[in-house]
Amino acid sequence: MxxxxxxxxxxxxxxxxxxxxxxxxxxxxxxxxxxxxxxxxxxxxxxxxxxxxxxxxxxxxxTRADLIIAVYRHQVDACAEAGPALLATSPTPYAALEQWINRFVDFLVTKHGLAAVLQSHNVGFDTLHAYFIDRLVPVCTQLLEAAAAAGEIRSDLEAYELMRGVGNLCIGEESDPRYDARRLVELLVAGLRRPR
Structure with missing residues (x-):
């Protein structure tokens, strides 16, 4: 038995x-x-x-709503899990931060594609924004703190502010084919560096 x-x-x-x-x-x-x-x-x-x-x-x-919620959470989780992995494998903490921000931009482009549905009145969608914040802000904080401790960036940066700025730069991507959100985000991240 x-x-x-x-x-x-x-x-x-x-x-x-x-x-x-x-x-x-x-x-x-x-x-x-x-x-x-x-x-x-x-x-x-x-x-x-x-x-x-x-x-x-x-x-x-x-339901389609169940699938949309699962896709969103899956992408949040993948973005969150990428942070520590990049920090462990990148040559510098700043390089890890850059790579993670690129992944975050990829996620945001997909998220903006879901924006209309996510703003609907489906109860399941209400908790997604909090899930996004709870999972991703600590990861971004870890990356910023590591890069600041290495002397690569300023030490007075807030993860939520940076993520909000990146998100705002990604908004124009859908409506203007000449708008290059990734280029603007690269400029923003380059601006975090300490002068040499």
Missing amino acids: NDGDDGAGRAAPSQRKDARRNKEALLDAAAAVFVASGVEAPVRDIAAAAGVGLGTIYRHFP
């Missing part, structure tokens, strides 16, 4: 990892479809991009 229980115990974590990977792949595919075609894109397009059947999507996300 114990042998069967032990075997099931070993198989379950592997199955959970596979299911988690499949769900993450589905969320990545949905995010890419949302960026390309908007949040009203047919679910069959998301299923095709993810390489799964429609039933798989509806099993995980019974």
Whole structure:
């Protein structure tokens, strides 16, 4: 009896990892479809991009709102997890900050694509902004503090202010094809450096 229980115990974590990977792949595919075609894109397009059947999507996300919320949270989590990883692998804390801000800009472009839906009156959307702040401000703070401790940037910078500034620079991206938000954000981040 114990042998069967032990075997099931070993198989379950592997199955959970596979299911988690499949769900993450589905969320990545949905995010890419949302960026390309908007949040009203047919679910069959998301299923095709993810390489799964429609039933798989509806099993995980019974409504479009559930899928949108999950995509948003997944992207917030990926951005949050990137900060410490970049800090550990980049040549300098400032380089990690630059790379993280680039990822944050990528996230914001997707987020602005979801903006109209996120402003709807769906109860599930109400907590997303707080989730965004709670997950990302500490990561940005960690990156700023590391770069300041290394003497690469000023030490009087607030993560929320920087993120707000980056967000404001990204707003014009959708409405003006000549507007280059990434270039403006690069100038903003370069301005954080201490003079040599």
